Amino acid sequence: MALQDEIDLRSTEVKSDSYSMSIGELTNLYQDKEIDIHPEFQRFYRWSPLQKTKLIESILLGIPLPPIFVSQRKDGVWDVVDGLQRLSTIFQFMGILLNEEKKKVEPLTLEETKYLPSLINKKWDNPEDPENAFTAAQKLFIKRSKLDVKIILKESDEKSKYELFQRLNTGGSPLSDQELRNCILIMENRKMFSWLSELSKDEGFEQCIVLTDRAKEEQYDMDLALRFIVFRTLDAEEVKRAKDINEFVTDKMLEIARNPDFNFDQEAKAFKATFSILNETIGADCFHRYDVQKQRFLGGFLLSAFEAVALGIGYNYEAILDVKKSFDILERIKKLWGNKDFIRRIGSGKTASLRMPRIVPLGRDLFQP
Template sequence: MSLIAAVEKERHHVVVDSYTPTWNELIAQYKAGDVQVDPAYQRGFRWDYEQQTTYIESLLLNIPTPPIFLAEKANGAFEVIDGLQRFSSILKFFSSEIFPEENAVESNKSKHQNDIRVPTILSEAPIIKGLLGVSRETMPDTLVRTLRYSRVQIILLKKESSGVARYNVFTRLNRAGTALSNQEIRNCSARLFDSEFADSLNEMATDDAIQEALGLSTKEKTSMGTQECILRLIAFGNFTPTTKSIEDFLDSVMYLASNGEFDFSESHKKKIISTFELLAEAYPNGESFKFYRNEKFSGQFSSNLFDIVASGVLKNIAKCKRQGVDALRDRIMAMHNESEVADLTGAGSNTRAKMMGRVAFGKRWFAGI
C-alpha cells in the first residue's frame, strides 16, 4: 500500500464536525444532560482561581481561546474530551444557576476552587482591574451577558468515527497539555467505549492489600498510580511489548481491554489480587518495590522492580503460595544481590529488551523460590 493510500485509509476513521455555539447554549445542554463531563474527568479539573479568572477575562475581552473537543456518544449525547479546564471554569462561574439545589456558599478557599458546585469568586486578573472578589451574582448584568453569549468553537468527534480513532484523538489531545496523568487519560479514554474495564481498575485500586503492597505516596495515588500499576501487571502478565515505550504499551493494552479484544475475566482479576495479597503479607509497606541497600529497603517506588517482582510472582503464584510468605520475603531480598537485577533496572532500562528482560528474569527467579 502506498503512503498516500495509507493516509487516506486512516483519514476515513476520523469523522468530525465543527460549530460555534454560545456558552449559554452549552450550559443549557449540560443542564439537560446532553453535554456530559463524566465523573472520571471531574477529578481532572485542576485550574486554580487565577487560571479560571484569566479565562473569564479572555471571554470578556473577546480574546481568542482554544476550541472545545466533544465526542458524540452512542446515545447521541456529547462528552467533553478536551477543554475540561475551560468548560469546568464556566460551569463553576454559573454554578448558582446550574446547581440551585446545592445552595452552595460562595468561597474562595483553595479547597473549593475545583468544586464546580461552589460558585467562583474571581481573583486578580492580568488585564482588567476590578475583577477581584467578583462573582456571578455581583458582576454587572452587561458583563454577565457578555460571558453568557460568548461563542466558543466546538470540534465534534462524531460517533461514526472508529473506536481506535476516538481513542487516539483523546490521548493525543490530552497529552499535548499534560493536564492529566497518563493513566487518567487511559481511564477517561476507555469511557469512549462504554467499557467497564476502567471501572474495574478503579475498584481494584481501593483494595487494601493492593494499596499496602504498593506503598505509593498520596500524590501517586491521586494521579491514578495504583490503577497504572494494576494495568502494568495485567500488561506484562498477558502481552509482550512491541515498542520500547512503556506508555505506548500500556495504551495498547488499555485499548484492547476497553474495546473487548482482551477479556479481563474474573480469573484474571483473582490472580492479580492474589499476587498483591501475597506481596502485602510479605512486605506491607511497599518494600517489594524498593531497592535493598545497606541492609534496608529505601528510596521511592521503582517501576522497574515492580516489573520483576510483581510479574514474577504473578507467573508463579501457585508455587509462591505453597512456599509461603517467609520464603517469598527471603527471595525478594536475595534478588538484590543479583548483578542481572542491577543491569535490568539501571541506566538504559527503558529499552524494549530490558522491559522484556525484567519480566523474563522475574519469571525465572520466582520459579526457583
C-alpha cells in the same frame, strides 16, 4: 505502503465537522444532557481559582479560545474530548455545574487579575451582595460569546476518539499518563474504571507500594494496578513489539475494556493474592533496592522491582500459595538483586520497552516454586 497511501487511509478514519456556537447554546446542551463533560473527570483536573478566573477574563476581553473537541456518540450525545476544563469552569461560574453525585458544585468566585482587577469576589449571581454580581449586560455578553466546536462524527473509527483525546491532552497538560487513561476508561467502560479504582485501594497493595501524596494525586497507584493486570500473563514476545510502553498499556486497557469475556473476578483474585503474599512476607520494602553487600533494603519505590517481583509472583501466585510455608520470598528477592542481567537491564538510560521483555520473564522464572 507509500506515504500518500498512509495519509489517505488514516484520513478516512476520522470524519469531522465544525460549528461556531455561543456559550448560551452550549449551556442549553449541557442542561438538556446533550453534551457529556464527564463529571468523573473533575478529580483529574487541577485548575486553580486564578486559572479559572483568567478563562472568564479572556472571554470578557474577547480573547480567542482554543476550539472545543467533541465526539458524537451513537445516541447523538456529544462526549467532550478536549475542552472539559474550559466548559466546566464556565458552567461552574454560571452555577449549573454538577458533580458525580448530580449535585451542584459550589459556584465559582472570581479573583483579581492583571487586566481586570475588579473581578475580585465577583459571582455570576450574588443575591446577598448585588454589587459583586455580574450585571445583566455582562451575563448576556458571556452567553453570546462564541466558541469553535470541532465534532468527531459517529462514522469515525472508534479508536480515533481516544487517540485524539491523548494527543490533545498531552504536552502542556497537567495530567499524568494514568489520569489520561482514567478519562479514556471512563468514556469507554465506567464499570472497569470503578473496578480498577477499587483494586488500587486494596490494603495489601497499598502497604507494599508506599507512594508519596503527589504520586497518589497523579493516580500512580492506579497506573501500577493497571500495569499488573496488563502484563501479569502477557506473552513477553508481545511486549517486545511495543515501541512506547505507555501507549501499549493504554491500547491493552482498551482491549480489556471492550472484551466481554475478560475475567475480572479472576484477575482481582490474582491481584489481591499477590499483594497479600508480599505484604505478609516483606511489606513496604518489597519494591525497594536490596543491597546485597549491606544485606538490607535501601531507597524508595522502584518500578523495575515492581515489574520483576509483583509480576513474577502474580504469574505464579497459585503455585506459591500451595507451598507458602516453604517458599522464601525474601531469598528470591535477594537472588534478583544479585542477578547481573537484572542489574544491567535496569541501569540508567534503559527504557521500559527495552527493560520489560527481559525482566518480566526473569521474574516469572525466579518466583516459580
